[in-house]
Amino acid sequence: MNPLLHDAAQRASRYLAGLDERSVYPTAAAIARLAELDQPMPEHPQPADAVLRQLDELGSPATMANAGGRFFGFVVGGALPVSVAANWLATAWDQNSANPAAAPATAAFELVALRWLRELLDLPRDAAGAFVTGTTMGNLCALAAARHAVLERAGWDVEADGLFGAPPITVVVGAEAHPTLFKALGVLGLGRNRVVTVPVDGQGRMRAECLPRLAGPSIVCTQAGNVNTGAFDPFDALCEQAHRDGAWVHVDGAFGLWAQAAPGLRHLCAGVNRADSWATDAHKWLNVPYDSGLAFVRDASALRAAMSVTAAYLPTPGDGARVPSDFTPELSRRARGVDVWAALSALGREGVAALVERCCAHARTFAQGLRGAGVEVLNEVVLNQVLVRFGDAQTTRDVIEALQADGTCWCGLTQWQGQVAMRISVSSWATTEADVERSLAAILRLANGRAR
């Protein structure tokens, strides 16, 4: 037994077991102690066990307890124990998952995980898939494939010749597109600002009747799961119109695409599989450790054209095996797909559906409890997101601040169509009914204390 790894496992277990008792946001004292880290780099080697002890003693108390059941900020999932354990083992393997010639095992696990995901999310069975760091990179990869394909149809090779002098691409987004989509557009040279914006309804859904007629190279960016409301764009109508005009349709489905895996929620995604590319996260709703996202592209050759390395020194498998790095921005990378494979294996189809549906049921319990107490819920709670307002903007800010300091649970502040709101996102396997009741009681206690 390696004592250091054994010690790490014990410390991690103790950390997780203690989450239920502690404040979700770390105490001011724990954060203040982080200043002790600011030392000169050691001149001499330090014993590894002392390094680990310092990491645990200073780091663990100063973490946000989002691995526990009462963190409802952003859209941050927990990490299923089986995926944490698989992650540890795969880290010990230390495989370079760029190429099956270097890492046959991880290539095989990832290949199966991608097939299971296409089936689970009901995406085209021959779509290309790629394990990336998150949906930001998933969007970037999928939009790079889109850029390749729409320019190729216009007779332009963007990978070879770049964008200077290329035919212009019309990029269409919804008015409530996620900010990271614009980052991807900027990195790709498509421009954060040179987009055509389609207005949305009160839930943030693109109004399909406002999609303009498109001509020439065009990309329409849609969304499954608005980060505030959880709402879905009308994919059937958007795909119908966009494809009629020869445009590429992309779906940012960071968490919402997982509704495809839950029979009770699939109707929300109607038509999503008619799109040309999809990005989603595994570190959100599949509850695997950071960082883990995915890109899927219907036309595998487009993703490959955008991402493949062409270098003679890299071995090409003689058997035509898939080379993962032909589909990802990275060459060397960790075996993200192993954590995903472990989560999917342990949950099965039923387990994934139950996880997603349970989070949505908890969100409805929050909404009912709050509405019942006279608190305004701003959105139609169709998924796992609840937007709440406590009277005016200042009171809403005050309640959020008091709640975060109270530590029973953690919810963040957001802006929704010009209004300050508190967002409750239920995205973790670890959240129980008792966690929801305890959090609801804390929210109402603090809101009542601050009612104006």
Ligand SMILES: *Cc1c(COP(=O)(O)O)cnc(C)c1O
């Ligand atoms: C979280 C989120 C993203 C960004 O995902 P990362 O994994 O943080 O890169 C993009 N789009 C939507 C809708 C999201 O919710």
